[in-house]
Amino acid sequence: MKKIIELKNISKAFDGETVLDNISLDIYDNEFVTLLGPSGCGKTTTLRLIGGFEYPDEGDVVFMGERINDTPPHKRNVNTVFQKYALFPHLNVFENVAFPLHERKLPKAEIKEKVDQMLSLVMLSGFAQRSVTSLSGGQQQRVAIARALINHPKVLLLDEPLGALDLKLRKDMQQELKKIQKSTGITFIFVTHDQEEAMSMSDTVVVMSEGKIQQIGTPQDIYNEPVNAFVADFIGESNIVDGVMLEDKKVKFAGHIFDCLDTGFEKNEAVDVVIRPEDVDIVPEDKGMLCGTVTSVTFMGVHYEIIVDIKGFKWMIQTTDGVEVDAKIGIYLEPDAIHIMKKSKYSGMFGDYSSFSNELDELSNPGGEDEE
Amino acid sequence: MRKKHSGRLAITQYSVWSFLFVVVPLIFIAYYAFTDNNFSFTTENITRFFTATSNLTEDDGTVREVRTYILIFMRSLKLAAISTAISLLLGYPIAYIMARASEKAQKTMMTLVMIPMWMNFLIRTYAWMTILQDTGIINGIIGKLGIGPLHMIGTETAVVIGMVYDYFPYMILPLYSIMAKMDTRLFEAARDLGCNSFGVLRRVIFPLSLPGVISGVTMVLIPSISTFYISQKLGNGKFFLIGDAIEGQYVANNLHFAAAIAFILMVILLVCMALVKYFTAKHVYGGE
Structure with a gap:
């Protein structure tokens, strides 16, 4: 070319x-x-x-x-x-x-x-x-x-x-x-x-x-392979969680060790983990790798967009199954649902669904001194 | 409701005002123009404008019979047209520069254009007399440089200078206001599509500024054509203009003929404006 x-x-x-x-x-x-x-x-x-x-x-x-x-x-x-x-x-x-x-x-x-x-x-x-x-x-x-x-x-x-x-x-x-x-x-x-x-x-x-x-x-x-939290957040919806790469194809986040497909990181390197909302499977509470409480359900036409509180971190999950607010659910992640990114200056800025926009975050937290 | 009511009131007031001070005087002018001293109907005043003759001595001494008022009208038109053209040529780039300047610079330039208008028209004209006189400021300066003296007062040039100076703001303001509103992305689009700077001016800026050009030209041409004071003071009375004719007839208590001249002048100007409007309508866009 x-x-x-x-x-x-x-x-x-x-x-x-x-x-x-x-x-x-x-x-x-x-x-x-x-x-x-x-x-x-x-x-x-x-x-x-x-x-x-x-x-x-x-x-x-x-x-x-x-x-x-x-x-x-x-x-x-x-x-x-x-x-x-x-x-x-x-x-x-x-x-x-x-x-x-x-x-x-x-x-x-x-x-x-x-x-x-x-x-x-x-x-x-x-x-x-x-x-x-x-x-x-x-x-x-x-x-x-x-x-x-x-x-x-x-x-x-x-x-x-x-x-x-x-x-x-x-x-x-x-x-x-x-x-x-x-x-x-x-x-x-x-x-x-x-x-x-x-x-x-x-x-x-x-x-x-x-x-x-x-x-x-x-x-x-x-x-599929965003390089950092900014790209992951800007392109589509994503849950971005702090994690630690234990070894090749093993990552720990939210207190659980997951199998993934990513390699080439240092042992115990701190990383950003991206999980797209459509890649999360909802399972009964006792069968889940992680458990959480549904805090909101929004009907979007093709699917429901639900927000789940998992150990204080708000995840977005897109599902076609009806779920009730306040229900306890478990989630299951396939290895290819997990994408690992190096830490960048954008780490921690995106990927939590307490609110959808940064603007609202700034509004509800004027001055912003409380962060960090 | 209240707002609507006050709006209607404003319109009523405006109608009364314009009826009393615009329509009624016009009716009076027409009435005087078509009546004689006994207020009976006549077209004599009108005919007199077109037929009155007098003898004009040329520079070489030959005497020629001319139609007095036609000649005066043409002379007025010529000087007014020259003044208008100069105002336009000077005003157009200045208005453009103003419109593209920073906001602060725009305000300053606008004030500079407006300040002369705050002074009395007669004083401004007198000021030009002292500037242009044979013993005036200009001749004082160039005399020190060993040039001159330049005889300016009492020439057509002096009259034109006076007209341009006095009516220049009326050219700048409409040009500036239309240029300030122009969307500069259109200039970028024109450059993008192959225009150099002159092409942008010719194909985009000028056609878009036409409404401003027309109102600027109208606002300078009409007062220049009917002025009498400027030509008397700066032309030393040598250039008898149509305004001088009206004033002369009025002072001589010849109200009916004065009204007839004013009436004819008005009709001619209205026809001209209508023609201009007709021929430019195609190019003048009505958007935004």
């Missing part, structure tokens, strides 16, 4: 505040890459560096082997679908899509042909003469995509393009974007904070936090 974009040791600060801290990333031709992270993690800045709207303080942006740090956006073979679309309100749909072609001074007939073709690709044929302000969010989205694709860029940058759409439309657009990416063969770099979106669309997911890349991998890798 051919490298199309290389980010080399890039750092960027705004007003003395570090936004990107020495990140390096290779993006390959014809790849669907998603930059995933919470707001303020530097994902949009990374995208803007590639688009040419920001310049790195340190490091290099390399495009097809050529350093393009100082190349202005209009000279880059990269186009962007902006957050909230940024369509030109003084132009109609046709003129918006034709905008880059007019800039290249193509003959009228050729422009018409290309625009018509592009509008049919995004299923907006017949909307050419509409005013963009009269379109729905989904239609505006399509215009923005058509406009960004019409020059056939090598790379398309998408900055949270689906954020403003409702759930069903978002799902449709995810499918459609993926289809467009496959059929055009253009490299897509997609920015989102929605982990489900990242999982369902991407070939490669880049998880970012606090200006650093935490993990790069396929959606399966990232989900």
Whole structure:
């Protein structure tokens, strides 16, 4: 596979505040890459560096082997679908899509042909003469995509393009974007904070936090083998428990010794143990490896989401069995349900379901001095 | 309920106010324009505007018969158009810089634009007389440098300078307010789609700023076309403008003809504005 974009040791600060801290990333031709992270993690800045709207303080942006740090956006073979679309309100749909072609001074007939073709690709044929302000969010989205694709860029940058759409439309657009990416063969770099979106669309997911890349991998890798508590918590739901690696394939946590599949840790090394809520089996109390009391049951449609207090630590378990609040249950873990991670600076910050969001934790614990 | 009620009251007050001070005076102007001294109907005042002639001595001494008021009107239009064009060319970049500056800088610049408006219009014009006179400040300075003297007072240039200075804020304000509202992501989108800086200006900023341009042009052109004081003071009375004509007729107690000139001027301006609006409607977006 051919490298199309290389980010080399890039750092960027705004007003003395570090936004990107020495990140390096290779993006390959014809790849669907998603930059995933919470707001303020530097994902949009990374995208803007590639688009040419920001310049790195340190490091290099390399495009097809050529350093393009100082190349202005209009000279880059990269186009962007902006957050909230940024369509030109003084132009109609046709003129918006034709905008880059007019800039290249193509003959009228050729422009018409290309625009018509592009509008049919995004299923907006017949909307050419509409005013963009009269379109729905989904239609505006399509215009923005058509406009960004019409020059056939090598790379398309998408900055949270689906954020403003409702759930069903978002799902449709995810499918459609993926289809467009496959059929055009253009490299897509997609920015989102929605982990489900990242999982369902991407070939490669880049998880970012606090200006650093935490993990790069396929959606399966990232989900099944998160490198630290941040990734495990951000991608899907996870119970993250303090543990000790007794020896290869033996881990002790919550006062019990479990068989697992992980190797390569020091003897008695302190580790973070990740257990996905859907991997926990509920068994009668006397047959469980661990026992606890159900503190809440939420019906989610496909399954129940139950919170179980096991020795003071709140676990989340997803189950299709009905369980009553205050019931005593046992849990059983298969070896492959357990994933071991090295301790990181994120250890202890995530993975306890006393509350779902950090924000609530902070609210109920103002000042935060009590912790640690 | 109460809120609704007070809203209706405000509208009523506004209607009464605008009826008394806008509609009634307009009716009076029209009434005077179409009546003679005995207040019987006539179109003579109107016809006089278009047909009155006088003899104009050219620079080379030849004498030419001209239609007095048409000539005066065209002269007013020319000076007003030049002033408006200069205001626009100066004001556009300044408004853009203001709109993109930091919030604090925007406030400072706005205050600087507004301060001259707090001073009396006559005093400002007098100030320009002392600046532009043959013995004025400018000639004092360039005289020390061994240049000049530059004869400025009593020229068309002086009148234009006065008009630009007096009406400049009316150009800046609408331009600034529309530019400050512009979504800068649109500029990024244009650059992304292949525009250099000039392309962004030509294809995005300018078309989006058109409503501001139109109101700025209107707000400078109309007072400049009908001004009389500036041309009297800075033009030494040599450039008789349509405003001077109205004032002259009024002072001479010729109220009906004064009203007729004002009426015709108003009609011409309204027609012009309607045309401008019609031809730019396509480009002016109504969004947000």
